Amino acid sequence: TDALSALLAEVGAADHLVQVGGDLRASGRDAAGVPWRAGIEAPTANHTGVAAVVSLRERALSTSGDYRNFFSHEGRRYSHLIDPRTGWPATGRLAAVSVVHQSCAKSSAWATALFVLGAEEGFTLAQRLRLACVFFVRDPTGPGYTRRATPEFESLPP
Secondary structure (H helix, E strand, O other), X not given: OHHHHHHHHHOXXXXXXXXXXXXXXXXXXXXXXXXXXXXXXXXXXXXXXXXXXXXXXXXXXXXXXXXXXXXXXXXXXXXXOEEOOOOEEOOOOEEEEEEEEOOHHHHHHHHHHHXXXXXXXXHHHHHXXXXXXXXXXXXXXXXXXXXXXXXXXXXOOO
C-alpha cells in the first residue's frame, strides 16, 4: 500500500486514497478539497455501524481483529490470527485494534501485534510507544464492546 501510494504520487496523482485488503493509505485531499476521512467499522456481528472516524492526510490506517475472520468450535471462538508465542490462534476479549501511522506497513504490523498481545498488554505497549490506536474490547456480559483509545488517537482530527 505504501509503494502504491508512492507510485501514484510519482506519476502526479498527489491526491489519492489507496486500499489494499484492510489497509488504507491517504495522500492529499479528496474531491471536495478536504483531507481524506475514513470510518473504522464497529466490531459487531452484523458488521454495521462506524465506531470512529479519522482524518488520514498523509497517514495510513490498519485494523486487525477477529470479528470478521474466525470460526467457532464447541462453543469456543478461534481467531485467524496466530499468536507466535503459542502457535495457537490469539485468544481473549479483544475484538479489534486500529492503528493510524505515517507508514501503512507499520500500521498493519502494529495492528496485528497489538491484537495478538491482547487488550491489556497491547494497550500498555501502545501507550508506552505513543502509538495512535483504538482498541475494541468485548463486553463479557453481552454483545457490546468498550472503546479504549490512546491519547495519540484521541488527538487525531476527525
